Amino acid sequence: MTKHPFIPVIIGTDINAYNMAISFHEEYNIRPILVGKEALSFTSLSTIIGNIELDVNFHKKENFLRLLKNVARKYAQPDKKMILIGTNDAYVRMISENMDELAKDYVFNYIPESLMNTLLVKSNFYKLCAEHDIDTPTTFIYSCLEDETFTEEMLYPVIVKPSNGVEYYLNSFPGQQKVYKVDSAEEVQAVIDKIKASGYKEDLIIQDFIPGDDTYMWDSVVYMNSAGKAELVTFAQVVLQEHTVTAIGNYTAVITRYNEELMMKLKGFLEDIHYVGFANFDLKYDERDGKFKVFEVNIRQGRSSYYITQCGHNMAKYFVDDLIYQKTKSLTLLNEKFLFTVVPKVVLKKFVTNKAINTEVRELIKAKKFGNPLFYKKDRSFKRKLYLLARQVNYYKKYKDNQWE
Numbered sequence: 269m270t271k272h273p274f275i276p277v278i279i280g281t282d283i284n285a286y287n288m289a290i291s292f293h294e295e296y297n298i299r300p301i302l303v304g305k306e307a308l309s310f311t312s313l314s315t316i317i318g319n320i321e322l323d324v325n326f327h328k329k330e331n332f333l334r335l336l337k338n339v340a341r342k343y344a345q346p347d348k349k350m351i352l353i354g355t356n357d358a359y360v361r362m363i364s365e366n367m368d369e370l371a372k373d374y375v376f377n378y379i380p381e382s383l384m385n386t387l388l389v390k391s392n393f394y395k396l397c398a399e400h401d402i403d404t405p406t407t408f409i410y411s412c413l414e415d416e417t418f419t420e421e422m423l424y425p426v427i428v429k430p431s432n433g434v435e436y437y438l439n440s441f442p443g444q445q446k447v448y449k450v451d452s453a454e455e456v457q458a459v460i461d462k463i464k465a466s467g468y469k470e471d472l473i474i475q476d477f478i479p480g481d482d483t484y485m486w487d488s489v490v491y492m493n494s495a496g497k498a499e500l501v502t503f504a505q506v507v508l509q510e511h512t513v514t515a516i517g518n519y520t521a522v523i524t525r526y527n528e529e530l531m532m533k534l535k536g537f538l539e540d541i542h543y544v545g546f547a548n549f550d551l552k553y554d555e556r557d558g559k560f561k562v563f564e565v566n567i568r569q570g571r572s573s574y575y576i577t578q579c580g581h582n583m584a585k586y587f588v589d590d591l592i593y594q595k596t597k598s599l600t601l602l603n604e605k606f607l608f609t610v611v612p613k614v615v616l617k618k619f620v621t622n623k624a625i626n627t628e629v630r631e632l633i634k635a636k637k638f639g640n641p642l643f644y645k646k647d648r649s650f651k652r653k654l655y656l657l658a659r660q661v662n663y664y665k666k667y668k669d670n671q672w673e
Contacts, residue, residue, distance in 0.1 A: 276300040280355030281308045284571040290644045291584035313652035340373035352376040375591045377545040390431040391471045403561045406476040431471035441466040478552045483622040488549040501531040502602040511670040519572040521609040574641045575608035607638035612660045619667045
């Protein structure tokens with residue numbers, strides 16, 4: 269780390285944390301420090317990770333700040349800045365909530381708590397989208413503080429999901445799902461009752477189900493520099509997402525696309541609200557009216573966002589140029605065809621049911637325009653490779669045994 273004037277500290281130990289870590293390693297030959305709740309094999313077995321600092325209660329606010337202060341004291345070096353990067357919404361929320369204190373030890377690029385609350389609480393987010401002419405699915409808001417029965421007229425099936433995902437997962441219960449797809453008003457009420465019984469007191473989103481398989485889902489990543497100017501906008505079509513009920517919405521394969529009109533619209537939206545840092549939009553194409561509809565925006569890079577680095581626009585470099593060197597970049601609208609995947613080729617070939625996309629996947633594989641970041645060549649851990657091979661086999665079983673429509 270001696271030749272660079274910064275030390276990366278990545279919060280998290282999962283796939284997203286690994287993808288950020290290898291971005292730093294590829295660009296700067298730096299082994300980042302990771303901070304998290306528990307050791308996960310993606311990162312704990314890796315040879316490109318520096319040290320990993322763990323606290324089983326790291327997700328609690330007082331422990332979060334305490335551990336990061338300890339990390340700063342332990343690893344601080346003269347004339348080096350420590351870059352702080354979050355890899356999930358809960359951690360980024362806590363960065364925003366503790367900005368003043370963390371800024372004494374770290375540099376980072378995240379939005380303030382007030383804007384974060386507008387974007388992460390979906391009921392607030394959808395209102396903001398409407399004000400900026402961003403299309404969203406037909407949506408009703410149900411407050412878990414009420415005792416009323418849900419009586420709105422809707423076409424079924426519909427989706428039920430928490431407005432505040434961070435609070436939702438703090439109230440865990442058996443059978444908890446990230447998203448519920450239900451076929452009747454009675455089923456909606458049963459889901460509402462189960463979630464309310466867990467202690468969750470925020471809003472629920474009850475939303476029109478947009479038909480279409482995984483390939484109707486889309487992804488857009490934007491980097492807004494610390495001055496609030498867009499430097500990168502991407503657009504990608506989902507090939508596969510996780511099919512287990514607790515992981516729906518996590519993409520396992522995407523193909524980069526180009527849609528200048530929509531990319532510029534999302535850029536303009538973020539500039540209008542004075543956003544900074546990485547933003548990751550989840551969208552779905554509705555063939556009933558020909559519109560791309562936004563479900564949510566994650567206030568950080570997603571675990572599939574590594575396709576940015578794979579396409580020659582290293583994610584770590586955006587942070588470093590902005591926060592360390594105060595360099596600004598002209599706007600890039602990513603326009604390069606590439607297949608990002610964390611599942612084996614056999615899963616893509618067998619379980620991508622859209623024939624045209626399946627054919628395209630095979631062509632990109634044949635042309636070697638694809639990559640799986642988990643098998644980073646400079647990561648020399650043999651034990652980790654064995655773990656990943658076993659995980660690839662398990663992926664085949666998961667897709668064989670779980671279907672999501």
